[in-house]
Amino acid sequence: MRVLYCFKIIFFGIFCCMPFKAYTQSTNPNIVIIYVDDLGYGDIGVNGAIGVETPHIDTLAKNGLNFTDAHCSASTCTPSRYSLLTGSYAFRNNAEILEGDAPLIINPNMGTLPKMLQKAGYKTGVVGKWHLGLGKGKINWNEKIPLGPEEVGFDYSFLIPATGDRVPCVFLENQKVVGLDPNDPITVSYGTRIEGYPWGFQRPELLKQHTDPYHQGAIINGISRIGYMKGGKDALWVDENIPFVLTDKANAFINNNTNNPFFLYFALHDIHQPRIANIKFVESSTMGPRGDVIAQMDWCVGQITEALEKQGLLDNTLIIFTSDNGPILDDGYLDYARELVGDHKPGGGYRGSKYSAYEAGTRMPTVVHWPKEVKPGVSNALLSQVDLYASLASLVNQKVAKGDAVDSQNFLASWLGKSDKGRKFLLEESYTYGFRMDNWKYIKPKEAPVPNWIVQKFVDPGFRPEPQLFNLAEDPSESKNIASKYPKIVAKMEAELKEILEK
CATH class of the missing domain: 3.30.1120.10 (Arylsulfatase, C-terminal domain)
Incomplete structure (x- = not known):
């Protein structure tokens, strides 16, 4: 009896001294989707990249599962992002690449991946590129925008509203412009030219990079964008600082949610054009700006894993690293990507690119890392990002409501490397x-x-x-x-x- 009594005291003492976060997160893992922009299958070291190193991504792959035949749902960004978050093919909503002032294309009444995870007790956050529309009509950028990430299931958001090559060139935090001076209101226009910031086709001497005819609108930070803008001077971003700003916000979300399971959708702007690397990464590759921003993107990945490790969360965090569509060398800005690519094969030897129906358009670099559950290796399973909704619902014991995620299928065992089963049929939209x-x-x-x-x-x-x-x-x-x-x-x-x- 005395021995048993002592054992109870010791056990109780150990249990009480356990960190609360380690106990509360023992059932459901944290989930982090790192969604890169325009990254090709062959653009990471583990898949054969030449001329640029990606040590942080390669470490994830070495300690996780590297997929050889995993796909985004479309060869362009807005459709893929729509499918990822809704579990529905983009063609069902005529989802195409949006302008910077387009209305929200996700119906706030439909089920979404973050809403489903909220029901499972997750805190949800999105940091980075959105490009799914905002509001329901003409946007007033000078007050909180009424429809956006919050209405589709995100507790926290810090956004690039559309893409780096479109106005407005400001960040939104919880759907309000960051740093806006109310005495300098923002006006945005697509199509109709408005006076404000100089235009690329009129003032080419102000440009850091020259562009095609479609990117000759407002010049901001020496970059000519699609669309026209005036006002909001204090709120404008500096392209070279975007990776640091986004990474800081993503890490803050992690650090603020250590006592509950969280879902972070970290949607990087890199390696989308304009490719403007911070001086820290200039000439870190042999491929010019495109290679440099691949190295920059890899650094961002390393910052996320480091933040998780510091909080003791890495072992019980499911990280899904992937991209929204295939690679593109020349997409509007003259940065000599075609001339400097050398022997590097952005599509990994597959035909096609962004905008294309061929394999490189949707076959994505994809790594799943979860030390607690996923054994290191390689998977050849045929998988689609549209299935992450149903698969993650299975992981957290949530039923997919009738009418939600109509195209999503449960391949959780395959995503975790416990099965080689893949899709019998897989759609690639272009x-x-x-x-x-x-x-x-x-x-x-x-x-x-x-x-x-x-x-x-x-x-x-x-x-x-x-x-x-x-x-x-x-x-x-x-x-x-x-x-x-x-x-x-x-x-x-x-x-x-x-x-x-x-x-």
């Missing part, structure tokens, strides 16, 4: 549709000519008047269209694709 069935890749015919704005980006979007079929096991570069040899495979894939599109 300006047409790519469709996967195992190693078969089908591209839906499209009669329309290639728009001039795509031609200027040196992109092949995959538009062809005839069906395209490839066997990726034998032809990963999609160089030989074998549709005429396999009419039954084409017919089956066309039928399956039609069923999804008409669902």
Whole structure:
């Protein structure tokens, strides 16, 4: 009895001395999605990058699971972000690349990934690029914007409203412009030119980088943007400081939520154009600005993992590192990415790019890291980001309500490396549709000519008047269209694709 009594005292003492956060977070992990912009499959070291090092991402991959066939849902940013957060394909809402003053495209009444996690007891935050619209009509940038991340499930938000190449060039914290002087109100215009900041097509001598005809609006911080703007001088961002500002806000969210499970959607602006590296990272690669901002992005990843480790949270945090669409070298700003790419293959040897129906448009660098549950390795499972909603719902024991996440499927075991099972069919949205069935890749015919704005980006979007079929096991570069040899495979894939599109 005396021994048993002593054991109880010792056990009680140990239990009471346990940090509260370690106990409360023993069931559900923290979840961090690091969502990079325009990063190709081959743009990280573990996937063969040449000319730039990504040691922090490579460490995640070494200690986690590296996926070889995981996809975003679309080859452009707004559609992929929409699908990630809603579990629904973007075409169902006609979601396309938005202007900087577009209304919110996520219906506040629909289920979302952050809303589902809120129900499971998570604190939710988004830091970084939003580009899903704000408000419901003409935006008044001088007061709190009534519709945004808060209405779709985020407790905290710190945003780039659209992208770095669009006005307004200000941050929003909880849907209010940061640092705005009320005596210097902001006005934004797309289409109609307004007086305010000088225009790129009129004052090219003010530019740090020259641009194509589509990026010659307001000049802010020496960069010509899409759209026109006046006012808000004290609130303007400095491009070179964006990675530090966003990382500080992401780390603050982590540090403020150590006693409860949290979900952080960290949507980096890098490596989207304009690629303006901080002096800390200039010439950190052999590829000029594009390589330098890859190194800069990798540093941001390291800052997040370091913050988690300092708080003792890294072992029980599920980190999902991935990208919103494939790589692009020339996307509006003259930074010599095509000339300096050298032997580096941004798409990892796969054909295509951002805007394209070919594999590199949606096959993303994807790493899952959760030391408590995920064993290091490589997975070849065919997966889509649209499935993260249902998969994470399964992880935190939440049911997906009827009518929510209509395209999301539960592949939790595969995301955690406990199964090799992947999707039987996988949709790849672009300006047409790519469709996967195992190693078969089908591209839906499209009669329309290639728009001039795509031609200027040196992109092949995959538009062809005839069906395209490839066997990726034998032809990963999609160089030989074998549709005429396999009419039954084409017919089956066309039928399956039609069923999804008409669902």
